[in-house]
Amino acid sequence: MRPTWVDIDLAAVEHNISVVKELVAPAAVCVVVKADAYGHGDVPVAEAALTAGAEWLAVALISEAARLREAGINAPILLLSEPPVASAPAILQWDLTPTVYSRPLIEALAALATTPVPVHLKIDTGMHRLGAAPSDALDLARLIDDSPGLDLQAVWTHFAVAEQDADFTGVQLSLFEETVNAIRSAGIRIPMAHAANTAGAIAFPAARFDMIRMGIGTYGLQPARSVGADLGLRPVMKVVSEVTFVHEHPAGSRPSYGRTRPLAADGRVASIPIGYADGMPRLLSSVGEVLIGGKRYPLAGTVTMDYIVVDVGSDPVEVGDEVVLIGRQGAAEIPVEEWANHTGTINYEIVCQIGPRMPRRYRP
Ligand SMILES: Cc1ncc(COP(=O)(O)O)c(C=O)c1O
DSSP states (O other), X not given: OXXXXXXXXXXXXXXXXXXXXXXXXXXXXXXXXXXXHHHTOHHHHHHHHHHTTOOEEEESSHHHHHHHHHTTOOSOEEESSOOOGGGHHHHHHTTOEEEEOSHHHHHHHHHHOSSOEEEEEEBOSSOOSSSBOHHHHHHHHHHHHTOTTEEEEEEEOOOSSTTTOHHHHHHHHHHHHHHHHHHHHTTOOOOEEEOXXXXXXXXXXXXXXXEEEESGGGGTOOSBTTBSTTSOOOXXXXXXXXXXXXXXXXXXXXXXXXXXXXXXXXXEEEEESOOGGGTOOGGGTTTOEEEETTEEEEBOSOOOSSOEEEEEEXXXXXXXXXXXXXXXXXXXXXXXXXXXXXXXXXXXXXXHTSOTTSOEEEEO
């Protein structure tokens, strides 16, 4: 088997959940495990999160929720966006908690339900992606409240810039509170309100309400450099491979596709079996580094689909040596953010793109 894999530290997941759970108490913690738990493995992460005291899980797709149910997970699962109306039977079949914000799905669920289905009404307070306009919220809440087949369990919203803009987040928060109050003032019971993602939960205590929805923090990553640095979150993902081939070339040789760069000196080049098909961005070709024996080495040329080449100079690097692409090796570390910074993206995208070709090894 190809010696390239992803180490997933489930003890770090539990640690991260415990830290945030304590911070936000008495709010409940809903762990966001969509997109295969941001590339970390949905079922093992969900199980670890529940062990650490998370009360809820959240996903984007019904198929993601079904995977959790098929694995025997019974915790409540929130669908973070409104599924198509045709999915109403699947919501009941898998005992899911749908987000709703438009009449057709609300009516379809109400017509199908035999016992009250809990629904969470989403309000768009400024993210402008999904959700009911605040001016429609009361009518929709009333529609749900008047439907014997439905139970308005929560009203919620989502922040657009909680990691970077306190003013706009404050505006969203006020609008959300006004909307919730208006619904409650009309005599409609709302057992839960929720608004905060990881950044909101950490930076805005007033946004914690009854539950927070924690994605990136679960994985030990900060939503931004300025948020959560003092919490001691532990990165969960480590990307590991091995040297599978070492070859010698004179100065001026140009390894890999495109022959983009000459070797500065006579030396050795190590080939490592990981490439862009595994989620290692091709944009790292000229700037990426790897760890071997606790030391940084630069890529020697373009990232290819299945391999990278690394300039190890005259060092005694051998076939079989461990290579760390993301994570810690000895005293050295390549954080996820290093790849993100080099490639003009965010840590979220890097971990989500670590592909299915690489097996996950779960450490308890
Ligand atoms: C609606 C919603 N809530 C919460 C989250 C979790 O956000 P974060 O990963 O920043 O904690 C997401 C993630 O995209 C989301 O879409």
